Amino acid sequence: MVFVYRFEEAKGLDKFALGGKGFGLAEMTAIGLPVPPGLTVTTEACREYLRTGQVPAGLFPEIKSKLSELETKTGKKLGGEDRPLLLSVRSGGPFSMPGMMDSILNLGMTDSVAERMATLANDRRFALDAYRRLVQMYGRIVLGVPGEDFEALLDRTKKRLGVAQDPEIPGSEMAGIVQEFKELVRDKTGQPFPQDPWQQLEGAVNAVFRSWENPRAQEYRRFYKISDELGTAVNIQAMVFGNMGRNSGSGVGFTRDPSTGKKRLYGEYLGDAQGEDVVSGTRTPVPVESIDTSLRSQLESVAEKLERHFRDMQDFEFTVEDGHLYMLQTRTGKRTAQAAVRIAYEMANEGLITKGEAVGRLDPADVERLLHRTIDPSAAVKPIAKGLNASPGAVSGAVVLDTSEAAAMGARGEKVILVRPETTPEDIRGIIAAQGVLTARGGMTSHAAVVARGMGKPAVVGCSTLRVHPADGYFEVEGGAVVKAGDLITIDGTTGTVMLGVVPTVEPPLSPEFEKLLDWADDIRTLGVYANADTPEAAARAREFHAEGIGLCRTERMFNAPDRLKIMQEMILSETNEERSNALRRLVPFQLNDFLGIFRAMKGLPVVVRLLDLPLHEFLPDREKVLAEIEALWKRGAWVPEIQRVERMLGKLGQLSEYNPMLGHRGCRLAVTYPIIYEVQVEAIVRAAVQVRREEGETVKVGIMLPLVSGKEELILLKGVIDAAAQRTFEELGETLEYQVGTMIETPRAALTAGEIAAHAEFFSFGTNDLTQATFAFSRDDMEAKFMAKYLQEKLLPVSPFEVLDVDGVGKLVALAVEAGRRTKPGLEIGICGEHGGDPRSIDFFHRVGLNYVSCSGFRIPVARLAAAQAALKGETPPSSV
């Protein structure tokens, strides 16, 4: 087993073997860039160290032998009397873990080497300072001498000299400081500072291995889900010095602008400085534009070589030693969402990468960020509070602290921000009516957060400095502003900030590059992208975003919008079937109008309408409200029949109340009891579609979908009801219409019996929200209120299964159902219309499992188009995991 490679030998090994830094150095060496010579100890050696607790037996002989090759090549010698070799020993795992592990510089310094370096560099201060740094770093990292002890010594000297910064310490003091540091090491360890450079090297390599397991590195890996088993490589490289005077310096560069994506060399340079000085910020570096032309053109040529080789934007570090440029590191550069889009697009146009690669390079989470309104960058902004950025976008409105009031004001077209201590499902009407939501409590997966994200509505949650007093009509910021109901505020869900007044926002236009990339994504993806939309406006927006149809048109609003609710309540309070039917028929004109708007907007495309899903009690007022109304009626001596009507409502509420409403009398079960509800809906759908066809010569492709089916029997029964209602309407209209009847698959049993169901369904659509609840046997509301936080904290769940589809459980049901459904009916059209339809990780699964389309809220369509293309790009290869 070979554990050690010189940079020029390592070509062909990947970053899992060499670590990210070692890989970059090897690649740069291979393409002829000026890299100080060195060698990489592979991660394999570290893994063996982690497994056995011992450095592999052959490792140091191997290092020694490779290093002697290096010595021969450079003519320098570790601990050499003539031309001493100094080394940097740096960690470098497969994934970047900035600042998490240890490095040691200037290794090889000893008393005698320091003297020789002083002579060679003709700079005694430089040499002793380098020695001082080694003793300090080595003492701390390898020998475990507390870092603050070194600092205290240094401070004492600076105090004595009356200087503030290290560089101000005169050279004459350096020897004394080195001496003090060495004594400190001897005092603390009982051993003198090692004067054998090979001993130093052994200690340093050991320390780097060890540092893989330090607590902060472990913590970091846990957070970023990097496997503990990867291990780190160790890079042992000849030192170069940027702090050797005017002709020296260090810098960092990006091959393109990481902020805008513009193609230009971007970076900073600090003369007479080492790399760490650029980072530490004690002196201010200058932009690369302002450095001398020769160096700049060298860097530009380096940048071009890097991009051509790595085929992506690079972030690199370099040092100039006495006029010679050395490359010390390169890696893929981080960039803003905007830059990512532009870089991907332009690189594809430059022919550097394919269109597929360009599409594959975008992070869907970044893309999401591009789509929401943001605070106008030119506005003067002074946040009064900061919470969690639960759902992106910036929005302004009047503070409302009560859901009903929010709903009422929203209905009047007023812009409101719902501010609550926390939200519960009862606040849903308020959230619907509001521009945005602000809560004092709750995390990223709290009810408000989840609902708002689902609706594409800005939300700031868990704003812990807020004290919300709904009963008293105000909220206050701890030690700050008091904001009354009706006051205007602005919240920015992208950053989590809250501001007083209306702060101007801007709509981030979809950049032409982005539009183009999405077009490319459309060419790549095989998964359709539909929208969830239940108003003409949402339908129009969906079309703008290139939705290929509506995969879920909910019809609840068509029953509980304010102008319908009264009629619906009449229907519920009906004593006879006839009364019930009469009430419902009065809803047809309203619903006809709703469907007309949607169908006109979507003409030519499919629209899948889900018939009513809500239980009846959702259409009645709260029990408390009814009780209060009865009391009020009695008090003011109201007419008895009027009181009786309200008392009937109370009685009905009692009858309709359920122990577990989610598992109760809703969905298609309601229509089994009251088929008339679906009959009315079907009539409105058919009339609207026919009318649009008459007007425009073309109409939507109508799909009628049943909710909450648990077996083929319900489907057969209700398909009969639907077909009969459609037939009656055809006869009245004197013309017919093609339509399909399909079913949601949102109960585990529907998934398990999908084979039989498919014989009677023309399409399936997975309702993964309900399916997730039933599969786990937890209700989302209760789970989020009671134990979600604990479950995430204890890692019982990797992430909320309501955000990212639970592939192991729910996904297994989806896969079973797809397979069984298609076995019965090859080519069965299958989509998904749960919230997961807009989640990139879930979309990847839906692609793999062979769905025809995902349907998601309009806002998430661009993300879904991208994610679907990326899923297709991954092809048949299983998803990589770290």
Next chain:
Amino acid sequence: MVFVYRFEEAKGLDKFALGGKGFGLAEMTAIGLPVPPGLTVTTEACREYLRTGQVPAGLFPEIKSKLSELETKTGKKLGGEDRPLLLSVRSGGPFSMPGMMDSILNLGMTDSVAERMATLANDRRFALDAYRRLVQMYGRIVLGVPGEDFEALLDRTKKRLGVAQDPEIPGSEMAGIVQEFKELVRDKTGQPFPQDPWQQLEGAVNAVFRSWENPRAQEYRRFYKISDELGTAVNIQAMVFGNMGRNSGSGVGFTRDPSTGKKRLYGEYLGDAQGEDVVSGTRTPVPVESIDTSLRSQLESVAEKLERHFRDMQDFEFTVEDGHLYMLQTRTGKRTAQAAVRIAYEMANEGLITKGEAVGRLDPADVERLLHRTIDPSAAVKPIAKGLNASPGAVSGAVVLDTSEAAAMGARGEKVILVRPETTPEDIRGIIAAQGVLTARGGMTSHAAVVARGMGKPAVVGCSTLRVHPADGYFEVEGGAVVKAGDLITIDGTTGTVMLGVVPTVEPPLSPEFEKLLDWADDIRTLGVYANADTPEAAARAREFHAEGIGLCRTERMFNAPDRLKIMQEMILSETNEERSNALRRLVPFQLNDFLGIFRAMKGLPVVVRLLDLPLHEFLPDREKVLAEIEALWKRGAWVPEIQRVERMLGKLGQLSEYNPMLGHRGCRLAVTYPIIYEVQVEAIVRAAVQVRREEGETVKVGIMLPLVSGKEELILLKGVIDAAAQRTFEELGETLEYQVGTMIETPRAALTAGEIAAHAEFFSFGTNDLTQATFAFSRDDMEAKFMAKYLQEKLLPVSPFEVLDVDGVGKLVALAVEAGRRTKPGLEIGICGEHGGDPRSIDFFHRVGLNYVSCSGFRIPVARLAAAQAALKGETPPSSV
């Protein structure tokens, strides 16, 4: 295709081809019993008729040819001048449908045949009466003349003659009646009554086919789940006449006593009568014991032949024509549950059947009936009302109309009957405390019915003549008794009757035959039978019933029994972990005691303890009660801290309330939040098991089971909690104990990820109640309250999935989980402890899917032992369906 077989040719065909009656006739002919000759038209002919609406083309020629063979053999001829042949034409499907289809007797009678018969029989009245009967039957059944028109004519004659009964009509009137009937036929049909016997036969066969589809036959088949597609056979047989004087007669017999099972000829005989006269009851038949020895010994020899051939108790019909015995029918005889047991046992002992057949012959539903207390047969009983016999057994107690009161009285050891308009899950405490339940509303699957059956508690439900007034403390029977709270009543859930006062009951002892059969069943079955038991008494009973262990020891009672509840509430109201822990630790002695009792009873056997499953809010009083208490405290000027304590409870109730409690913070989820709850339970379990071992040298095999797990992560976490608590207890006790940690599989996700869960579980136990709820996504309470009835009525469900396991959906999950679990851990012990564990049809499935055991309530153990054996007997053959 052959459609018609003479009886002696039909050997080898089964009852699906020949119908039950045809099969019996063919078999009896084959074994040499005296059967009047005849032929059977197969069900195949009927099925072709049903498919095409036409009698198959070749059928009548075939009948004619077979009949002429018969004519040759008997020397009689249809319509013959010399020795006319008369026929009976009877339907007979594969399954008995008594009285549902049509038969025609005396076919072949015409004007001339009647005259000839009068001469031959030397009895004109007999001949004309037979003719009259044919005209009447044929007119009604084949020609569609209303039956009441014939009756009216007959009544007019009887009135004129001043006689009451048909037999009193003198022979002289018969010719006139025949004439009137024939004229009625001509008037109604425009055609004379057919004088061609072949035409009569065609009409009759057609009519029998047609009668398969008459509404009452369809209804009957739907009810008994007999396929509409089977069709009926037609039996055409030479008539024999039991009404030819003193030497003639008809009777029915059983080869053993159908009531007790005793081996003796049992039956009734009526001299000078046709079969229908025996049934009609106008004259009283005599027991076979009292008929003449020669006939009796003939019958006894017939009975023995029948049993030897059919190897089961037979129910047969016979006619004696002028001293000659003719067998007209035989079939397997219906019998009481007691008789079934004795017959099966004795036949096996006689060597007539094998032990396996004996076990296989018992109907588990019958067996259940044997196990409940019954009204003392010697008691004078006068029921005041009758409802549905929802849960068997007879029981007496004081009427209580309120659940809380029932619970309170039950706690004081008083015997009460809970009487409610209907029950809801809130009544559960009352049902637990009561001896039995009586409701005015609800069907066999209503809440009360299901809960009571589950508890093995007698229940009469849907007693629609009851008006229950809980608020006023009484109930009344429509137009009858008024019964006040506190009055004693007796209900008999076996018959559905309600009686005033305490009616004596008897415990039906398990007969020795039954015990023996159950022992045989134990030898046959491979599925273990465990008990659900959570008290020492239940454990002892389980052992008496030969349970092999406790498969589910619930621990809820150990927290909410009256002496524990206060401590539990303290724990819930705790502000700190320490308070919480202190409160819970005080429960250890109580629980230790509970476990001691159970472990002593079950020593040597396994006991699987399920850790707490209930959500915390179940341990707090109702919100309304707390509100009332606060008001009361204020009113009487109570001490403020006391009021605050109750107000804290109210606050806690608010915090703990859930939208969907079933899907909420319960089961192992609760322990994820409060591991201390399980720690306390584990300590009590370990201490009890160790103490029993110290006392008795042997202890139970302890299994500790987690409820509501949805994935391996919860199991891993809580197994850690359990092991640590056990370890701590071992250290305190100075000794250790073996125990297993396993999990309920009661969420769909647990079933779907059973492969991964199995790696960490030492056993599985399916909780099919919760699993059914989640798989269908309906809550049992809401479903039964809101739409169960409609679903059963519309046949969306064949039967409540809470009674019989839903094999297509829930069963698929069970099968998946068993397979995946055993793939991970071959030999993994898997049981089921839901209510289905005591249901025979479900047990059959559990056997086939390879479970190790079922666990059911003590009362159902005998049934489960039997059902398990029957499942094993079926072996690998798939269950037959009709």
